[in-house]
Amino acid sequence: MATLSLAGCNRHQSALAPFGVEASSTRDLTIILLIGAVVIAVAMSLLIRHAIRTPGERLTHRQGMKLVLWAGGVVPTILLFTLLVTSLPAMRPLPTSRADLTINVEGEQFWWRVAYRPPNAARVVSANEVRVPVGRTVALKLMGGDVIHSFWIPGLAGKMDMIPGRTNTLVVRATKPGRFRGVCTEFCGLSHALMAFDVVAMEPAAFDRWLAAEAKPAAGGNALFAQYGCGGCHAIRGTGEAGAIGPDLTHFGARQTLAAGVLPMTTANVASFIRHPEKTKPGVRMPAFDHMPPADAVALARYLQGLK
Template sequence: MRAYALAVLMLAGCAGQQSAMHAAGDQASTLMSLFRLMMWVCGIAYLLVILFLGWGLIRRRSAADTSEQPYHKLMVGWVGFILLGLILLVVASFLADRSLGQRQQVPLQMRVTGHQWWWRIEYRAGNGRWIETANELHLPVGVPVLLELRAADVIHSFWVPNLAGKMDMIPGKINRMTVTGRTSGWFRGQCAEFCGTQHANMALAVKVEPMGEFERWLAEQARPVSPGEGVAAGRKVFESASCVVCHQVRGTEARGRVGPDLTHVASRRTIAAGTAPMTHGSLRGWIIQPQAIKPGTSMPPSDLSPQDAEAVASYLETLR
């Protein structure tokens, strides 16, 4: 029973929305093809080693058989196989690396910046403006997207296993990678470089969707908050509290750049980079005591009264 349970757990990593074995993008498919080739070459070599070992253990040379000729032939054949396998893997690795590093013309450009412990994401709109969101990356199906990867504090690493390989995000340096999603749906990314106490709670939700849906979503994200939008009481509290120092809500007096942009925060699936679901209770708890939900986060505890925190949570729920 334990062996069965262990096998189930191991196989669970071969599929799903955070598995490199379930390729959903061109770059992940390239890496998966290289992995399969390596497994075949190494698997055949391992099998041959086991067969030769078994043959050597069970074979008994007769006293009259003193010829070393068969062993010389086997040795030559084995060395030839090793060289052939190494050449095959080197060539395949070179071609895969060349494919992944190719700087093709891409119609879309996005910026992803790693913070402790969340993701700032910026999209270049059709008019050249940059539209900012957080913790959710939207990609159109079949369209190559150039990602500019940056880090605001410490070294992070961008990794969405279903779509592409890992790439480090280093302070003061811009790394670039092209991602082409081929399968619609939600996928999960993760910071792959230990970056502090909440490294495990630095998730990235990625949605690959048809181009039409992506364009509609981006147009909605580009829209600022209208003057009469939202719960009036909560908006008043939000704009008069310290929230505006760190957060931005386009179309209001909130223009902070320290924390995530909250213009359409309620349209996201989670808060705090995947730490809690996007619900009224989670918003209220995050506003009152974020350290209880994500210890070590840069957001300080709020000095709002329970009534004011409730009003701000109700206001944020309207920002879709």
């Protein structure tokens, strides 16, 4: 049964396939604890077998007291002390400095507000995607915008709560490039299970180029976007649309998923989500635009996909 359960793990969202320093330490600590548990279980099984097969008169009171002392006191103390000494270094957070990248991540119902704060550079706003440079220390500043959420990237680091009115800091360092997945692990409403995000670990030079491109404004505006009042909730830098209620859409088309990791980024999915977001995400705060003609929704979707 354990083998079948482990076979269900993947490399995109699994603590057993780490791509970060903290997740690697957690996995190694888990293996050590598992070995310790197996040793204890085997020892207890052998002791029980010996006790059952040994006649009662062969064990004197003095021998029994020695067995209790060593098996119940000395050996467990040594074992627990060894596990404590082994685990304490893994519990120490990574050190940070002012030269490290800071990423603000705020949980909303039901999406992620992301803002990059590189040292000595302007703030860059995005949504539903977190990108980190491999080999560099990154401080994730985690907040809850409405209710309590919980931020977890299984392959990168442990989970941490996002509490309204409070900022928690999670320090991470990716060790290899790739595209992974993060999730919310605290029930936060009807679409809690539909609140994921993409995690992209990039080589440092590629990350720097991406961040510079992400800081640039969009190529141009769109009449339909303005006509339907989308700018009341969404921002597209460089177009005059500056809504802050919903996700920033400046480089929306560069993302691979839609609706916080729920749907592939296709024209049909974007158009459908514009008209009926509640069908994909029950309880979502984005209003439905069922009065919008399907042709307008498709045209608007194509414009948004072109924002790269």
